[in-house]
Amino acid sequence: MGFPNIMRVEAEGRRGGIWLCWDARIVTLEPVSACFQHLTVKVKCASVSPWLLTAVYASPRQEFQHFLWQAIHRTREEHDFPWLLTGDFNAIRSPSEQAGRSSTAILRRCKRFNDRIDHAELIDLGYSGPRFTWTRGEPPNDYKASRLDRSLCNPAWNVTFPNTSVHHLPRLHSDHHPVLTEIGNKGVNLSSPRPFRFEGAWLTHDSYGTFLQDKWESQAPLQEALTRMAVDFAEWNKNTFGNVLQKKKRLLSRINGIQTRIANEFSPGLFKLQAKLERELDEVLEQEEIIWYQRAREKWVQLGERNTAYFHQQALIRRRRNKIASLKANNGEWVSDPQELVALVFDFFASLYLQDDHEYTDDMPKQAFPRIQQEDLLALLRRFTAADIYQAVQDMKPYQAPGPDGFQAVFYQKSWQVVGKALTDMAMSFFSTGILPEEVVESTVVLIPKVDHQEMASHLRPISLNNVCLKAITKAITNRLKPIMRKLVSPRQSSFIPGRQTTDNIIVLQEVVRSLRRKKGKKGGGPS
Known part of the structure; x- marks a missing residue:
């Protein structure tokens, strides 16, 4: 060998x-x-x-x-x-x-x-x-x-x-x-530039609020202001916020050196310096935890409990699980070349979503559906307000995956006093005209595995990641519909209503079958 x-x-x-x-x-x-x-x-x-x-x-x-x-x-x-x-x-x-x-x-x-x-x-x-x-x-x-x-x-x-x-x-x-x-890197990597991503840890920096206030272009359209803000944030991160891991390493080294000196000589100044550095380290540790929490997409563990190591592990595991190193083609051969993998996946989904020309006929009986009552109709037609948009944004999960602009909901939630008006104006314009700027409706299509270990392109599911500004509109509409959904959706339907699940129907059916099997029929026959 x-x-x-x-x-x-x-x-x-x-x-x-x-x-x-x-x-x-x-x-x-x-x-x-x-x-x-x-x-x-x-x-x-x-x-x-x-x-x-x-x-x-x-x-x-x-x-x-x-x-x-x-x-x-x-x-x-x-x-x-x-x-x-x-x-x-x-x-x-x-x-x-x-x-x-x-x-x-x-x-x-x-x-x-x-x-x-x-x-x-x-x-x-x-x-x-x-x-x-x-x-x-x-x-x-x-x-x-x-x-x-x-x-x-x-x-x-x-x-x-x-x-x-x-x-x-x-x-x-x-x-x-x-x-x-x-041990080295392996997977689809076409050397594309890393897209901008807002870091939740930036919110903890003392100068964040002042910096945002100075740089935010309140007169510009929302997406234009966000694009410019992304450039400013990248520069600020490099020159002001700095590398969290390097700051942590430097602070630990200084604290260790001070504690070594304190062991040999008593100095009130050293104790004060140690306390100051420990406060700085606490801030850096909080920033590090937020960074890995944001990448872990963890749902079951709360932020703020010093779970940095856990979030780090979860982020690495998630990254490895989502990495596509090879897939099996239709001819049974395994493809691992990055360019060939891209072509394989693209061809699969392109053929999957090709639609045959057919004429759609609306033959559903209108009388089979419930009608909206007058008071509910008036509630639905009520004009949207700035409060509706604000509530929609606050209802979002702070660290869900961002859309193409790279800004998660936490940016709007924590910076509403500065950026809220631009988002509200964009949403109000849509509700008045029914028109959205093209850059608002852009989305990032990503592939997530449907099974634990994907082997073929069919084991991948495409999902669209939308910008928060678009999700704010759909969330406001959803909040408007929620109060009347129970009147529109049959009790026998298991989707669309909080607290109901699609699996409820399966469980009910299993119990019906089990009950029929236990039921005694007439002599010589099965269950009636």
């Missing part, structure tokens, strides 16, 4: 056997621990700090896997290096990771494996390529397949090597697919 250096765990009969091969001119490996199911080494190279690698070949027997995870927990407790675990774990995380039907026993094994991963605080790095890594037999009768091989990492690895990607390579003379784990 071209690797002059080898470390191995010998097989015990037909059980186990791990070979680790490397080139000592590039990396240095130091043994840490080993048994018949794993081999753990410390990896050193010139370009990065040391990290741990655990090569895994787990036993298919559960009683032996217990010893493997005991060793993994010991390694976790004894070392805090970035850590990568890769190999055959002989376990799956969900029934979707194997071909065939599920069962209670399979669900129990999946839960046990997931619990072990969670208790060890490890992260599944996902994959691109074929879903299964082990196959045996021929379909339809003898075919078996599972995702037994995977790469896991600890949070330190996720931060140190955020661009790690895992690829299931073609299988040739083995029942296992080779699994390639790349």
Whole structure:
């Protein structure tokens, strides 16, 4: 294989056997621990700090896997290096990771494996390529397949090597697919310029309010003012706000130096300086938390509880999950070239949304729908006001994904005294004329995975990200419709009304079927 250096765990009969091969001119490996199911080494190279690698070949027997995870927990407790675990774990995380039907026993094994991963605080790095890594037999009768091989990492690895990607390579003379784990960046990257994004952390800076007041062009149309403001914010971020991580590192270093001096000499001035720097550090830590909260899109954990590390991990996991490294084309071949991937996805959705010419006929019976009462009609026709627009903006989630202009709702919510009039004027103009500027209705179309691991273009769902100024209009209309929706939507419909879900109908139908099965029919017959 071209690797002059080898470390191995010998097989015990037909059980186990791990070979680790490397080139000592590039990396240095130091043994840490080993048994018949794993081999753990410390990896050193010139370009990065040391990290741990655990090569895994787990036993298919559960009683032996217990010893493997005991060793993994010991390694976790004894070392805090970035850590990568890769190999055959002989376990799956969900029934979707194997071909065939599920069962209670399979669900129990999946839960046990997931619990072990969670208790060890490890992260599944996902994959691109074929879903299964082990196959045996021929379909339809003898075919078996599972995702037994995977790469896991600890949070330190996720931060140190955020661009790690895992690829299931073609299988040739083995029942296992080779699994390639790349530390470098891999995925669709066409070197497009990074779009502007408003940073919520800017709101915490002392000069933010004054800067916005000075730069905001109140006489310009909204989108024109936002475009110019984006340029000003980028310059202000570079020259005034600064790099949060660098500020944090610098403050920690200064505080450490002051505390070292205080240990050797008493000086009231040093105590005052330490207190001042600690206040600055608290502000920087708050800014760092907001930055990662904004990127994590986390719904269930509140901002302001110093969950920076958690938000950071969630942002990295989300970024990796949404990255498209390869897709399967219609001919069954895997495409990984960025230009070819773009063409593949574009062609798929272009053909999907082509419409055949047909004549639409409105044959729905009008009498089947409820009619709006006069008092409700008057409420709907009431003129929109500035208060309606303000309430619509305040009702929005602050950090939802922005549209093409890069401004999230939090910008308007926290800066309403300065920018609110421009947004209100634009909305009032629309309600008077029914016309919106073209740049307002622009949207960014992004692809999100419909499944845990996308393999084909059909596994991706396009969604449109609209500007907040457009969403403010639709939100105001929605707020106007809410009070009468219960009068217009039948109780048997499960959508459109808060508190109702589409799945309610499924649950009701299942209960009806279950009730019919339990009901005794006449002799010789089924349920009536």
